[in-house]
Amino acid sequence: MKAALVGVDPEPSGKTPPALLYEARRPTGRERGPDAVVETILGFAAELRDIGAARFGTPAEAAGVAVPGIVDETSGTAVYAANLGWRNVPLRALLSERLGGVPVSLGHDVRTGGLAEGRIGAGRDAGRFLFVPLGTGIAGAIGIGGRIEAGAHGSAGEIGHIVVRPGGRACGCGQRGCLETLASAAAVGRDWAAACGDPEASAADAAKAVASGDARARAVWRDAVDALADGLVTGLTLLDPELLIIGGGLAEAGDTLFTPLREAVRRRVTFQRLPSIVPAALGDAAGCLGAGLLAWDLLSTEVTA
Numbered sequence: 581m582k583a584a585l586v587g588v589d590p591e592p593s594g595k596t597p598p599a600l601l602y603e604a605r606r607p608t609g610r611e612r613g614p615d616a617v618v619e620t621i622l623g624f625a626a627e628l629r630d631i632g633a634a635r636f637g638t639p640a641e642a643a644g645v646a647v648p649g650i651v652d653e654t655s656g657t658a659v660y661a662a663n664l665g666w667r668n669v670p671l672r673a674l675l676s677e678r679l680g681g682v683p684v685s686l687g688h689d690v691r692t693g694g695l696a697e698g699r700i701g702a703g704r705d706a707g708r709f710l711f712v713p714l715g716t717g718i719a720g721a722i723g724i725g726g727r728i729e730a731g732a733h734g735s736a737g738e739i740g741h742i743v744v745r746p747g748g749r750a751c752g753c754g755q756r757g758c759l760e761t762l763a764s765a766a767a768v769g770r771d772w773a774a775a776c777g778d779p780e781a782s783a784a785d786a787a788k789a790v791a792s793g794d795a796r797a798r799a800v801w802r803d804a805v806d807a808l809a810d811g812l813v814t815g816l817t818l819l820d821p822e823l824l825i826i827g828g829g830l831a832e833a834g835d836t837l838f839t840p841l842r843e844a845v846r847r848r849v850t851f852q853r854l855p856s857i858v859p860a861a862l863g864d865a866a867g868c869l870g871a872g873l874l875a876w877d878l879l880s881t882e883v884t885a
């Protein structure tokens with residue numbers, strides 16, 4: 581888990597708030613079960629509150645938290661997360677109680693990262709964008725006019741579960757041939773490990789081997805890029821975005837990814853307008869900054885309400 585105290589940048593840089601004033605990380609404790617994870621989140625937030633009070637003379641006035649899985653942002657409930665094991669945790673209410681009644685906003689991790697990319701990152705000038713981080717899995721955030729579309733049930737943007745290879749590999753979601761089974765950083769790492777015979781090999785190793793001209797790595801990479809282009813073209817056909825923002829571990833390959841990806845997407849579009857395809861700007865701080873923006877928005881709403 582990553583956490584931060586967020587506030588107005590104390591340097592008069594003229595930059596849009598928020599700035600990260602203090603950052604911390606800790607393990608989720610998920611091996612001890614879902615209740616332990618919830619307790620870790622609550623304790624971590626309370627600790628940050630105390631640190632803020634000690635350092636800045638006043639505790640945080642609002643809190644934002646972003647969690648994976650399915651999130652109902654309206655009721656503030658963490659509905660489901662396969663990797664954390666929880667179901668229907670009223671996280672917003674629990675957190676507000678632990679923090680002395682301050683307003684709390686609960687968001688979905690990728691949508692919250694997308695919110696930050698849209699406001700202060702790669703999408704800051706784009707009215708419509710699709711943010712797709714390629715990590716352990718693949719998710720997406722649909723940015724429209726300064727906000728992120730959550731969907732009717734809190735699961736909009738799940739581009740990783742678009743089937744791009746019908747009947748293909750089994751996916752954790754129960755379907756086969758989903759995009760994330762082919763083009764996530766985890767999938768590319770697995771494929772490269774199988775191809776090169778080193779079980780420890782990762783997607784970053786695959787990218788290095790591609791850059792050095794290894795033919796087996798190039799084949800693995802081409803398959804992933806083709807699958808990714810198929811999924812992204814489905815997304816852009818539905819959404820007509822100005823911008824595709826690609827983040828996560830696989831995007832760290834830079835031009836090794838972006839050059840063939842732009843070409844693969846360009847080859848597939850016919851009537852659609854080709855969006856710019858750009859790397860995410862905020863890296864792994866996106867979620868933290870986005871959670872800060874969620875909290876920030878609660879305060880600005882309260883001021884104007």
Ligand SMILES: [Zn+2]
Pocket residue numbers: 740741742751752753754755758
């Ligand atoms: Zn799936």
